[in-house]
Amino acid sequence: MKFVVAVKQVPDTAEVRIDHEKGTLIRDGVPSILNPFDTYALEEALRWRDSLGGTVTVITMGPPQAEAVLTEAISMGADEGILLTDRAFAGSDTRATSQAIAEAVRKVGAVDVVFCGKQAIDGDTAQTGPGVAASLDWPQVTFVGRVREMTEEHVICERYVENGVQVLDTRLPAVLTILKDANTPRVPSLRGKMKARTFKPVLWSAADLGLSPEETGLSGSPTRVVTTATPEARHGGEIHRGTPEELAVIMADLLLGKEARS
Amino acid sequence: MTGRLEIIREKCVGCGACLRSCPVDALSIVEKKAVVSDACNLCGMCIKSCPVDAIVLHHVTGGGAGLEGYSGIMVAVELRDGRPDRSTLELLGEARRLSGGARRVTALLICAEPGDIPSELTRYGADRVLAAVHPGLEHYLTEPFTAVLAAAIRADKPEIVLAAATTQGRDLMPRVAKTLETGLTADCTELRIDPDTNQLMQTRPAFGGNIMATIVCDRTRPQMSTVRPGVMKRLEPDDSRRVLVERLPVDDGMVAGRSTLLEFIPSVGNEIDLTESEVIVSGGRGMKGPENYGMLHELAELLGGSVGASRAAVDSGWIPYPRQVGQTGKTVQPRKYIAVGISGAVQHRVGMQSSDEIFAVNRDPDAPVFTFANHGFVGDLFEVIPALINEIKRRRG
Numbered sequence: 001m002k003f004v005v006a007v008k009q010v011p012d013t014a015e016v017r018i019d020h021e022k023g024t025l026i027r028d029g030v031p032s033i034l035n036p037f038d039t040y041a042l043e044e045a046l047r048w049r050d051s052l053g054g055t056v057t058v059i060t061m062g063p064p065q066a067e068a069v070l071t072e073a074i075s076m077g078a079d080e081g082i083l084l085t086d087r088a089f090a091g092s093d094t095r096a097t098s099q100a101i102a103e104a105v106r107k108v109g110a111v112d113v114v115f116c117g118k119q120a121i122d123g124d125t126a127q128t129g130p131g132v133a134a135s136l137d138w139p140q141v142t143f144v145g146r147v148r149e150m151t152e153e154h155v156i157c158e159r160y161v162e163n164g165v166q167v168l169d170t171r172l173p174a175v176l177t178i179l180k181d182a183n184t185p186r187v188p189s190l191r192g193k194m195k196a197r198t199f200k201p202v203l204w205s206a207a208d209l210g211l212s213p214e215e216t217g218l219s220g221s222p223t224r225v226v227t228t229a230t231p232e233a234r235h236g237g238e239i240h241r242g243t244p245e246e247l248a249v250i251m252a253d254l255l256l257g258k259e260a261r262s
Numbered sequence: 263m264t265g266r267l268e269i270i271r272e273k274c275v276g277c278g279a280c281l282r283s284c285p286v287d288a289l290s291i292v293e294k295k296a297v298v299s300d301a302c303n304l305c306g307m308c309i310k311s312c313p314v315d316a317i318v319l320h321h322v323t324g325g326g327a328g329l330e331g332y333s334g335i336m337v338a339v340e341l342r343d344g345r346p347d348r349s350t351l352e353l354l355g356e357a358r359r360l361s362g363g364a365r366r367v368t369a370l371l372i373c374a375e376p377g378d379i380p381s382e383l384t385r386y387g388a389d390r391v392l393a394a395v396h397p398g399l400e401h402y403l404t405e406p407f408t409a410v411l412a413a414a415i416r417a418d419k420p421e422i423v424l425a426a427a428t429t430q431g432r433d434l435m436p437r438v439a440k441t442l443e444t445g446l447t448a449d450c451t452e453l454r455i456d457p458d459t460n461q462l463m464q465t466r467p468a469f470g471g472n473i474m475a476t477i478v479c480d481r482t483r484p485q486m487s488t489v490r491p492g493v494m495k496r497l498e499p500d501d502s503r504r505v506l507v508e509r510l511p512v513d514d515g516m517v518a519g520r521s522t523l524l525e526f527i528p529s530v531g532n533e534i535d536l537t538e539s540e541v542i543v544s545g546g547r548g549m550k551g552p553e554n555y556g557m558l559h560e561l562a563e564l565l566g567g568s569v570g571a572s573r574a575a576v577d578s579g580w581i582p583y584p585r586q587v588g589q590t591g592k593t594v595q596p597r598k599y600i601a602v603g604i605s606g607a608v609q610h611r612v613g614m615q616s617s618d619e620i621f622a623v624n625r626d627p628d629a630p631v632f633t634f635a636n637h638g639f640v641g642d643l644f645e646v647i648p649a650l651i652n653e654i655k656r657r658r659g
Contacts, residue, residue, distance in 0.1 A: 001510070007624075013472065014609045014612065015608075015613055024473075030519070036589070036590050037590070068426075093445065094448075095440060095444075096403035120576075122468065122469055123448075123468055124448065124593070126432050126446035127436035127446060128319070129436075130432075130433060130437045131436050131437070131439075133437065134438075134441050135440060139405060140530060141404075141521065142404075142432070153441050156524065160429070161428075161429040161430070162429060162535040162537075163343070163528060163529055163535070164527050164528040164529045164536070165529075167525045167526070167527065168521045168522065168523060168524065170404075179593075192478040221527070222443070222481060223446070223477050223478065223479045224478060225477050226463070226476050226478050227476045228474065228475050230473060231467070231474055231615075231616065232621075234615060236632050236633045237636040238637065239632055239638035239639075244641055244648075244649040245653075248652070250637075250639070251637070251639060251650050251653075254619075254621070255565060255654075256654065256657065262381060
């Protein structure tokens with residue numbers, strides 16, 4: 001079977017520093033990483049390839065240096081990597097990004113399943129997976145905590161929702177977005193690392209995908225960010241010390257508020 | 263003008279009426295469905311010719327053209343166990359506040375059996391309930407709900423569409439937004455309408471809550487947002503409001519989809535979801551083992567909240583992943599967050615720093631958590647938490 005994993009290179013949000021005056025991110029020196037949620041999508045694709053046979057193609061959209069996340073995926077065992085890179089993609093929102101990835105999936109051809117992470121840690125939108133599915137007019141299963149069964153015709157997924165688990169039987173081809181619950185990602189193998197050393201991604205531009213300038217980047221993006229601000233920086237409040245009982249009294253006062261302190 | 267002609271495949275019956283109407287031979291029938299080629303000049307003749315309304319013209323750019331004729335606010339109702347979810351009532355309150363009385367608030371109810379739900383939606387702020395009722399709409403499924411919401415938007419042309427940023431809203435809305443080729447802003451925590459431009463200003467946290475971004479959708483309509491549950495305020499129910507229900511026609515084709523629900527396994531226990539909790543008691547590495555979470559559950563129960571955890575505790579297998587708060591877990595925003603035996607590494611912090619009030623109990627006075635907690639307590643959690651439980655019980659008699 002033919003599997004695609006859509007991944008994203010993101011700044012490590014745990015390392016992001018803030019320019020509080022300008023209300024912007026200081027990106028200099030912040031390491032770029034493979035979106036942590038995407039590692040579960042990749043692992044899931046690799047497992048199903050290993051059990052059913054086939055190939056795993058990893059696709060990302062980004063600047064030339066985004067090649068690094070494809071290389072990482074290759075070292076984990078992916079077969080091929082495609083980098084969608086073009087100045088025309090700059091400023092893409094989730095609509096424009098979804099469309100570009102969907103066109104790439106079409107160009108790869110005969111794909112059975114597209115795996116995505118639940119969301120990216122920088123934007124946190126969780127919109128690109130469903131957007132890709134809508135562009136392809138494929139069914140989607142989001143927030144997948146477990147893929148139970150897969151054949152060439154269908155997939156049975158457990159979709160984790162607020163009050164339980166939906167067990168869904170979905171016809172393929174389909175787009176799945178995978179939660180951390182689904183698996184534990186493997187570490188790169190020696191063979192994978194060797195392969196990664198000589199890996200060169202396939203490069204596709206907007207024109208290669210048949211996308212017009214109106215559909216890509218800023219023009220293809222109905223939303224745009226008008227301002228950014230930093231939430232008020234949190235400062236530590238009072239630090240209480242004392243016996244456990246003394247601390248318990250202070251905490252209860254603060255936690256229970258108006259409730260009577262009899 | 264630029265744009266895109268869409269054939270709604272679920273609706274197209276392959277009759278070929280559009281082929282005859284097309285002046286530039288851009289349409290053909292492939293596998294019993296109409297398809298459009300690049301020759302299309304977007305004249306729109308086919309739209310009128312289609313007997314089943316399966317053709318739509320999307321204006322991708324060209325500001326203004328796509329904006330006219332849209333009015334009002336639509337709230338996509340989410341049902342849980344057959345009743346409107348709390349988040350829906352919050353959205354109705356927010357929609358009324360946004361409307362300022364000048365915009366009609368429509369609740370779109372997608373269900374198999376409306377019962378008295380329309381009157382509840384009205385009490386909480388809906389001016390009108392648009393009910394899409396069909397036996398195939400008993401459970402949430404992506405494709406049928408997408409078809410219905412998209413049809414409701416096409417028919418009703420709301421300026422703004424809101425849904426909760428739940429697993430349902432975050433599944434449904436991106437698919438609908440892409441289908442309609444309009445913009446969607448995820449997980450908003452603040453909405454307002456700019457009085458000069460009439461644009462919806464959608465504010466949301468990004469980069470792990472480090473940045474608040476304000477986003478507009480200024481060239482297409484509707485403007486769509488998912489809204490974080492627990493942030494907006496619901497209204498006091500008003501029984502005097504008149505219930506106005508209209509039906510949105512739903513045909514069998516709309517409820518057809520490629521996913522089938524085999525079963526629904528409800529969560530055990532009555533505890534509410536972490537992201538919807540007003541109080542969260544979270545345990546970290548300092549808990550030392552799974553056997554010690556009992557006291558956190560007891561405390562959470564006393565405070566009407568839920569139990570969360572840091573990644574260290576989840577990775578140690580002490581508590582399941584759905585309770586993980588932080589960069590690779592959930593982002594939460596409760597009224598009160600109580601961090602117990604959590605050092606406060608930035609990966610945890612980004613998931614909870616938007617909480618209204620943060621409490622921290624830690625033995626180590628130098629733990630980073632004390633640099634951002636509102637109330638710090640230096641002490642042994644194995645003594646402080648039982649003492650706190652006793653104190654709360656004592657006060658409540």
